[in-house]
Amino acid sequence: MKPICCIKYGLVCLSLLIGLGACDKFNDPSVEFTEVPKNITGTWKIIQVTRNGTDVTGLMDFSRFRIHFKEDNTYAIDNYLPFLVKKDGSWHLDDPLYPFNIVFKEDAADESLVYGFYYPVVDGHRQISLSFKPGCANNIYTYIFAKES
């Protein structure tokens, strides 16, 4: 019995050594991971629109709408459609590394508007997804944007 137990313990020890070796490699100090600040500056166009969960992208011309997020943290809108802000103004993300919200402040407005910010990678490209209620509170619209330039 004793030799068998030794063999068992030996196997366990070998496994631990292999595991520890793997951990050492993973923690290689020469490899550093740094979260990159989310940079949304540029011009974005609408690629999908849902109304109360139903895709209405092909039912209306959304192609001319553009929102320009500028490096000075101002934004401008071309060819306005129902959206979360109506006038041009300023913007910022609540956290550049891990943003959960985007904050808009229209020019001459007293208050800022905070909206949930989703920034998924789809087919290797970043998209922005924003949901809002420009009319009745029971109607929820989601615009998905792709970067144009």
Added chain:
Amino acid sequence: MKQLYKIKRKAGAGILILMAGIFLFSCVNLIEILYNPTVKAGEVATFTMKLRMEPHENHPNIRLVIAILVPKSWDAAKNAKLTYINSLDNGISKNMSLIPANVPPKNQPGLSWSEALRQKYGFGANVLDDMEWVAYWSDEVGETVNNLFFDVDVRVDIKVSKENIRAKLGFFVNHSEDGLGNSVDHYKIGYTDCFEVVDGEGPLFDFCEAHINLFTPSYVTKDDIVTVKFQGDVEPTVLDGVRDIYLNAKVYTHSGQVYTVDERSAKTKMQLEQGKTFSLTFWPGDYFNIPADEEIEHIEYYFTNADGTLSVKETNDDGSTSGFEMPFMCRE
């Protein structure tokens, strides 16, 4: 009480046994749904789901799951109360609670119960999409016991809104250990006939039957995106065979102004969806060029051919015709 239907055969199996804190799930049968076919606006409607549970397995940590498909305006999350009585439980009524949105069905990860049911069943046979699935589970967590059969009555009390509504309501039963899996043995669904809320305020929202015209969403302002449909398959009209159909519309604002779009152009041309159904989707504020400080009170619209010689309007009780009307308002 109206008996919706009876299932005589033993459908495979949803079984839920609720006995002294013990749930026995396996095969689930929805035998019938009892209800009065009408309710007065603002009052409480009661529905009773008669369930037969035939467990064929033992399982720990199980909850009974019930979901209802109702008009959004009823705000079921606030205004519905669900309880159940197990035939083996000495008539004791027990409570059910809303399933948190962050708890997915076991076999539908990434989706809430409401989203998963909407994806699977849509809005049932209803023709308007202003409905929602609301899911509940038993407060009590139990375990299944093999071959102990029993009946469960689930009572749904819901205070309806003040609107006049006709809709086919949905009732769904499942259990948490299945969670919308692959076998219908573990879940069942049933719908009422056309249930009606009467003596209410405003226009009738008819979810049950398709009409020649459809305006969505049901509640809007000038800053929503709206869709107007001409559903020519519903009944014969003078526009049968016409391939280019246009919308003629005017809106009345609260300040007494009237804005009309009476033209046959790319702006008013409706898209062919399928068969004889055409639609036009637009932002009213822009379509009618409404000033920022004005709000629309209601819209009147009808459908025409390219030269405006043929039109489809609403036929009134006295035989005269007029535009279809839709108020612009938000739900309270």
